[in-house]
Amino acid sequence: MTKPAAFKATIEGLKTIRTRKVIVITMEAPIEHLNEITAVFEPGAWVAVARLDPHNGTAAQPASLPSQDDDAQGSTTDEHRGGSTMKVLQTAGNRASLLRKIAMTCNDARFRRFLVERYRTVFAMSDNDPAQFVRHWCRLESTRDIISSASAMDHWNKLDAEYTVWRDVPELEKV
Numbered sequence: 001m002t003k004p005a006a007f008k009a010t011i012e013g014l015k016t017i018r019t020r021k022v023i024v025i026t027m028e029a030p031i032e033h034l035n036e037i038t039a040v041f042e043p044g045a046w047v048a049v050a051r052l053d054p055h056n057g058t059a060a061q062p063a064s065l066p067s068q069d070d071d072a073q074g075s076t077t078d079e080h081r082g083g084s085t086m087k088v089l090q091t092a093g094n095r096a097s098l099l100r101k102i103a104m105t106c107n108d109a110r111f112r113r114f115l116v117e118r119y120r121t122v123f124a125m126s127d128n129d130p131a132q133f134v135r136h137w138c139r140l141e142s143t144r145d146i147i148s149s150a151s152a153m154d155h156w157n158k159l160d161a162e163y164t165v166w167r168d169v170p171e172l173e174k175v
Contacts, residue, residue: 007037009033118166
């Protein structure tokens with residue numbers, strides 16, 4: 001067994017590979033942490049991933065669903081982000097791409113089935129309209145507003161990641 005090691009990074013992407021039944025997580029870390037990363041890196045080695053508290057860098061408590069009060073009081077998420085969400089939104093092409101992805105997801109029949117299965121009551125309160133559900137879930141008046149709100153982007157990313165796993169890795173649903 002190798003010596004324990006750890007490093008901090010931001011999660012930048014999630015992709016499923018159905019043929020291998022795996023999920024690939026893309027992470028970014030400052031180049032200055034290369035020594036810590038190489039101490040962890042060993043092909044095929046099992047590692048653990050934990051969400052860190054953005055205020056002090058320690059392991060955070062499990063995240064809860066967004067509440068209406070979070071947005072009324074002003075979320076600290078925007079202030080303490082590592083920059084991952086807002087970095088995605090820096091170019092017009094990326095903003096347009098994100099809005100297209102949200103629209104395509106909302107028009108996907110599988111996404112509708114996911115919402116019925118996972119969020120039946122809230123989805124019904126959204127008139128069974130996926131786009132309206134996303135606006136409600138992300139606390140938005142218009143889907144276009146997502147590009148200027150890190151909090152809304154975080155809500156969307158969590159929902160999209162949950163949907164991606166539901167859609168691409170159904171065997172996890174049986175666990």
